[in-house]
Amino acid sequence: MFSFFKKKSQTKVEKEPLQKEDFEDIEELITYFKKETGIDFFNKKEIIKNKLIIFCRKKDIFSFNLLFEKILKDRVLKQELIDYLTVNETYFFRETPQIKQMIEKAKKLGYKVEILCAPSSSGEEPYTIAMMLLEAGFKQSDFHILGIDISEKIISRALEARYNERSLHRVSLELKERYFMKDGEFFILRDVVKDRVSFRCVNIFDESLHNLRKFDFIFSRNMMIYFDQETKIKAKNILQRLLKRPEETIYFGHADMVS
Numbered sequence: 001m002f003s004f005f006k007k008k009s010q011t012k013v014e015k016e017p018l019q020k021e022d023f024e025d026i027e028e029l030i031t032y033f034k035k036e037t038g039i040d041f042f043n044k045k046e047i048i049k050n051k052l053i054i055f056c057r058k059k060d061i062f063s064f065n066l067l068f069e070k071i072l073k074d075r076v077l078k079q080e081l082i083d084y085l086t087v088n089e090t091y092f093f094r095e096t097p098q099i100k101q102m103i104e105k106a107k108k109l110g111y112k113v114e115i116l117c118a119p120s121s122s123g124e125e126p127y128t129i130a131m132m133l134l135e136a137g138f139k140q141s142d143f144h145i146l147g148i149d150i151s152e153k154i155i156s157r158a159l160e161a162r163y164n165e166r167s168l169h170r171v172s173l174e175l176k177e178r179y180f181m182k183d184g185e186f187f188i189l190r191d192v193v194k195d196r197v198s199f200r201c202v203n204i205f206d207e208s209l210h211n212l213r214k215f216d217f218i219f220s221r222n223m224m225i226y227f228d229q230e231t232k233i234k235a236k237n238i239l240q241r242l243l244k245r246p247e248e249t250i251y252f253g254h255a256d257m258v259s
């Protein structure tokens, strides 16, 4: 006999989750994240818990323990999680006095200047440094900048070099016209700047960092703000080893407070 009601209730049963969700035990996950990236979420547990629940549900992962197991085995998922949890806030012409100071020192070097921007986020900072060097009279062949960041997604945005008005709110009309092409509501960076900056997805705590060449100047702004004191010192020592001249100062952000 045809039974409409029976069918409906069967469908309902099928939709129920097969596994009961368990999003309580977050310790192991944030301990691992801190060990891998330096980023300390211990004092933001509740915020991060809610973000992680959203991430897990999108991936059909029903517990933090299962997520932890999976990221140990799945490099792509681990990278997706890093991309999701890192804070990439940046904009052009942020904290320029340090860049001006570096340029004055660079003028005295008299050879091609190598600069590291770690972290670069989506490129606004290294591209600002390049623009300011060009504005100060440096030729394209006088300098090169490497931008590194742990987030693969953000590095692909840096390579694309396509920005919205918000990223450019500190850029003068004159510089906008000189260094960008308009594409609808977006601004595309011109090659004269873009060509002087390269990017790599690197975690500053990875061994591979030591394969990089040495640099005249290093900018490391607004990353250590997310590290605890011990990790800040560790990161500072790592970056120090990448300087050509050990006595050169590393440019940190004002909120980073690295002693």
Ligand SMILES: C[S@@+](CC[C@H](N)C(=O)[O-])C[C@H]1O[C@@H](n2cnc3c(N)ncnc32)[C@H](O)[C@@H]1O
Binding pocket: 036, 037, 038, 039, 086, 087, 088, 089, 090, 091, 094, 118, 119, 120, 121, 122, 125, 148, 149, 150, 151, 154, 202, 203, 204, 205, 220, 221, 222, 223, 253
């Ligand atoms: C707030 S942004 C700062 C960008 C730029 N330096 C500025 O001041 O505008 C911080 C960046 O640090 C990156 N980051 C965090 N931990 C990192 C690590 N261990 N290695 C490399 N990059 C990291 C994040 O992905 C993020 O893009």
